Amino acid sequence: xxxxxxxxxxxxxxxxxxxxxxxxxxxxxxxxxxxxxxxxxxxxxxxxxxxxxxxxxxxxxxxxxxxxxxxxxxxxxxxxxxxxxxxxxxxxxxxxxxxxxxxxxxxxxxxxxxxxxxxxxxxxxxxxxxxxxxxxxxxxxxxxxxxxxxxxxxxxxxxxxxxxxxxxxxxxxxxxxxxxxxxxxxxxxxxxxxxxxxxxxxxxxxxxxxxxxxxxxxxxxxxxxxxxxxxxxxxxxxxxxxxxxxxxxxxxxxxxxxxxxxxxxx
DNA sequence: ATCCAGGAATTTT
DNA sequence: AAAATTCATGGA
Numbered sequence: 001x002x003x004x005x006x007x008x009x010x011x012x013x014x015x016x017x018x019x020x021x022x023x024x025x026x027x028x029x030x031x032x033x034x035x036x037x038x039x040x041x042x043x044x045x046x047x048x049x050x051x052x053x054x055x056x057x058x059x060x061x062x063x064x065x066x067x068x069x070x071x072x073x074x075x076x077x078x079x080x081x082x083x084x085x086x087x088x089x090x091x092x093x094x095x096x097x098x099x100x101x102x103x104x105x106x107x108x109x110x111x112x113x114x115x116x117x118x119x120x121x122x123x124x125x126x127x128x129x130x131x132x133x134x135x136x137x138x139x140x141x142x143x144x145x146x147x148x149x150x151x152x153x154x155x156x157x158x159x160x161x162x163x164x165x166x167x168x169x170x171x172x173x174x175x176x177x178x179x180x181x182x183x184x185x186x187x188x189x190x191x192x193x194x195x196x197x198x199x200x201x202x203x204x205x206x207x208x209x210x211x212x213x214x215x216x217x218x219x220x221x222x223x224x225x226x227x228x229x230x231x232x233x234x235x236x237x238x239x240x241x242x243x244x245x246x247x248x249x250x251x252x253x254x255x256x257x258x259x260x261x262x263x264x265x266x
Numbered sequence: 267a268t269c270c271a272g273g274a275a276t277t278t279t
Numbered sequence: 280a281a282a283a284t285t286c287a288t289g290g291a
Contacts, residue, residue, distance in 0.1 A: 017272060104272080111271045114289060157287030162274085197274050218272040260272080 007068065009089025010042040013061055016261040018093045018207050020103055020116045021123070021139070030132075032123065033060060034096040034139050037132035051132050062091035070212065070251045074258075077247070079228050083258045092257050093207055097175035099139045100208040105162045105195040107203075114155070121154035122163075142171050162195025169193055175209070183211040198237070206253040215244040215252040224263035 014022055014029055021032040028039045038051030049057055057063070075081050099119070106118040119139070126140035126147075145151060145167040151160040170193070178186040186209055190201040198217070205214035215221075217237045225240050226232060235243075244252040 107271095108273045109271055109286085110273090110288080111290080114271080117289085152287090155288060158274095158285090159287080195274065199273060203272075216272075220272060264272095 007089050012087050012090040020119050037130045037136045059094050083262045095208045097208040098142050104200045104203045165194040212253045213250045215256045220263050224259040
């Protein structure tokens with residue numbers, strides 16, 4: 001199967017810290033999301049894929065005209081413009097909310113290679129085997145990550161009890177309802193889950209619930225904004241969140257993704 | 267060995 | 280209300 005794209009970069013999108021279960025083999029990216037195992041490859045403006053359908057690819061990689069338009073409006077920000085050009089084609093993904101929740105619980109004072117290891121081990125330990133050019137693993141469903149000691153054996157450390165608690169608190173329908181809620185409401189309900197505060201809740205909102213105004217603030221975003229917008233001055237995370245809301249509004253999440261990718265790759 | 271990593275929860279000032 | 284401490288693990 002193939003899909004024509006204008007101004008999309010599979011590489012930038014997959015390597016910008018929004019998604020963790022992929023491995024590059026030659027020109028193909030082998031991906032696992034929830035129960036799906038597939039591979040995808042970009043050649044010019046064409047996207048080739050096997051193992052899933054076009055609707056899934058379009059949703060997962062944010063290949064909507066709407067997102068393209070939203071990112072274009074960010075070009076009015078002269079500070080952001082060079083970043084938009086440098087990382088042209090970077091998109092905000094729309095992932096499975098449950099897997100996104102667990103992934104970002106794992107992210108707490110961690111790093112991307114370790115998060116990848118955590119989610120892969122969780123899939124191997126609790127998920128079903130899937131055959132796709134070899135044996136791979138689906139991500140376990142809500143309710144299936146139910147053994148605290150086994151969660152710890154996935155190198156999750158002190159985060160294990162957060163994941164264990166979340167496993168018995170949420171269902172797929174819980175997330176479907178959150179998608180219908182206002183950003184502030186969804187964000188607040190997510191923070192009732194152990195291991196979920198402002199930043200993790202914002203990652204879930206942005207990467208899996210379609211809340212484009214969510215602006216996750218971590219140490220990297222803090223560095224980026226301090227340098228680009230605050231003249232090197234120290235700023236509190238709350239202050240950064242307010243700044244982002246005022247400056248970019250509903251499109252703050254898109255701005256965040258470019259800022260994060262820029263500050264990590266310059 | 268020492269330090270830090272896409273923070274959150276708890277305790278102490 | 281704000282600041283300090285604790286929380287496991289792995290890689291540099």
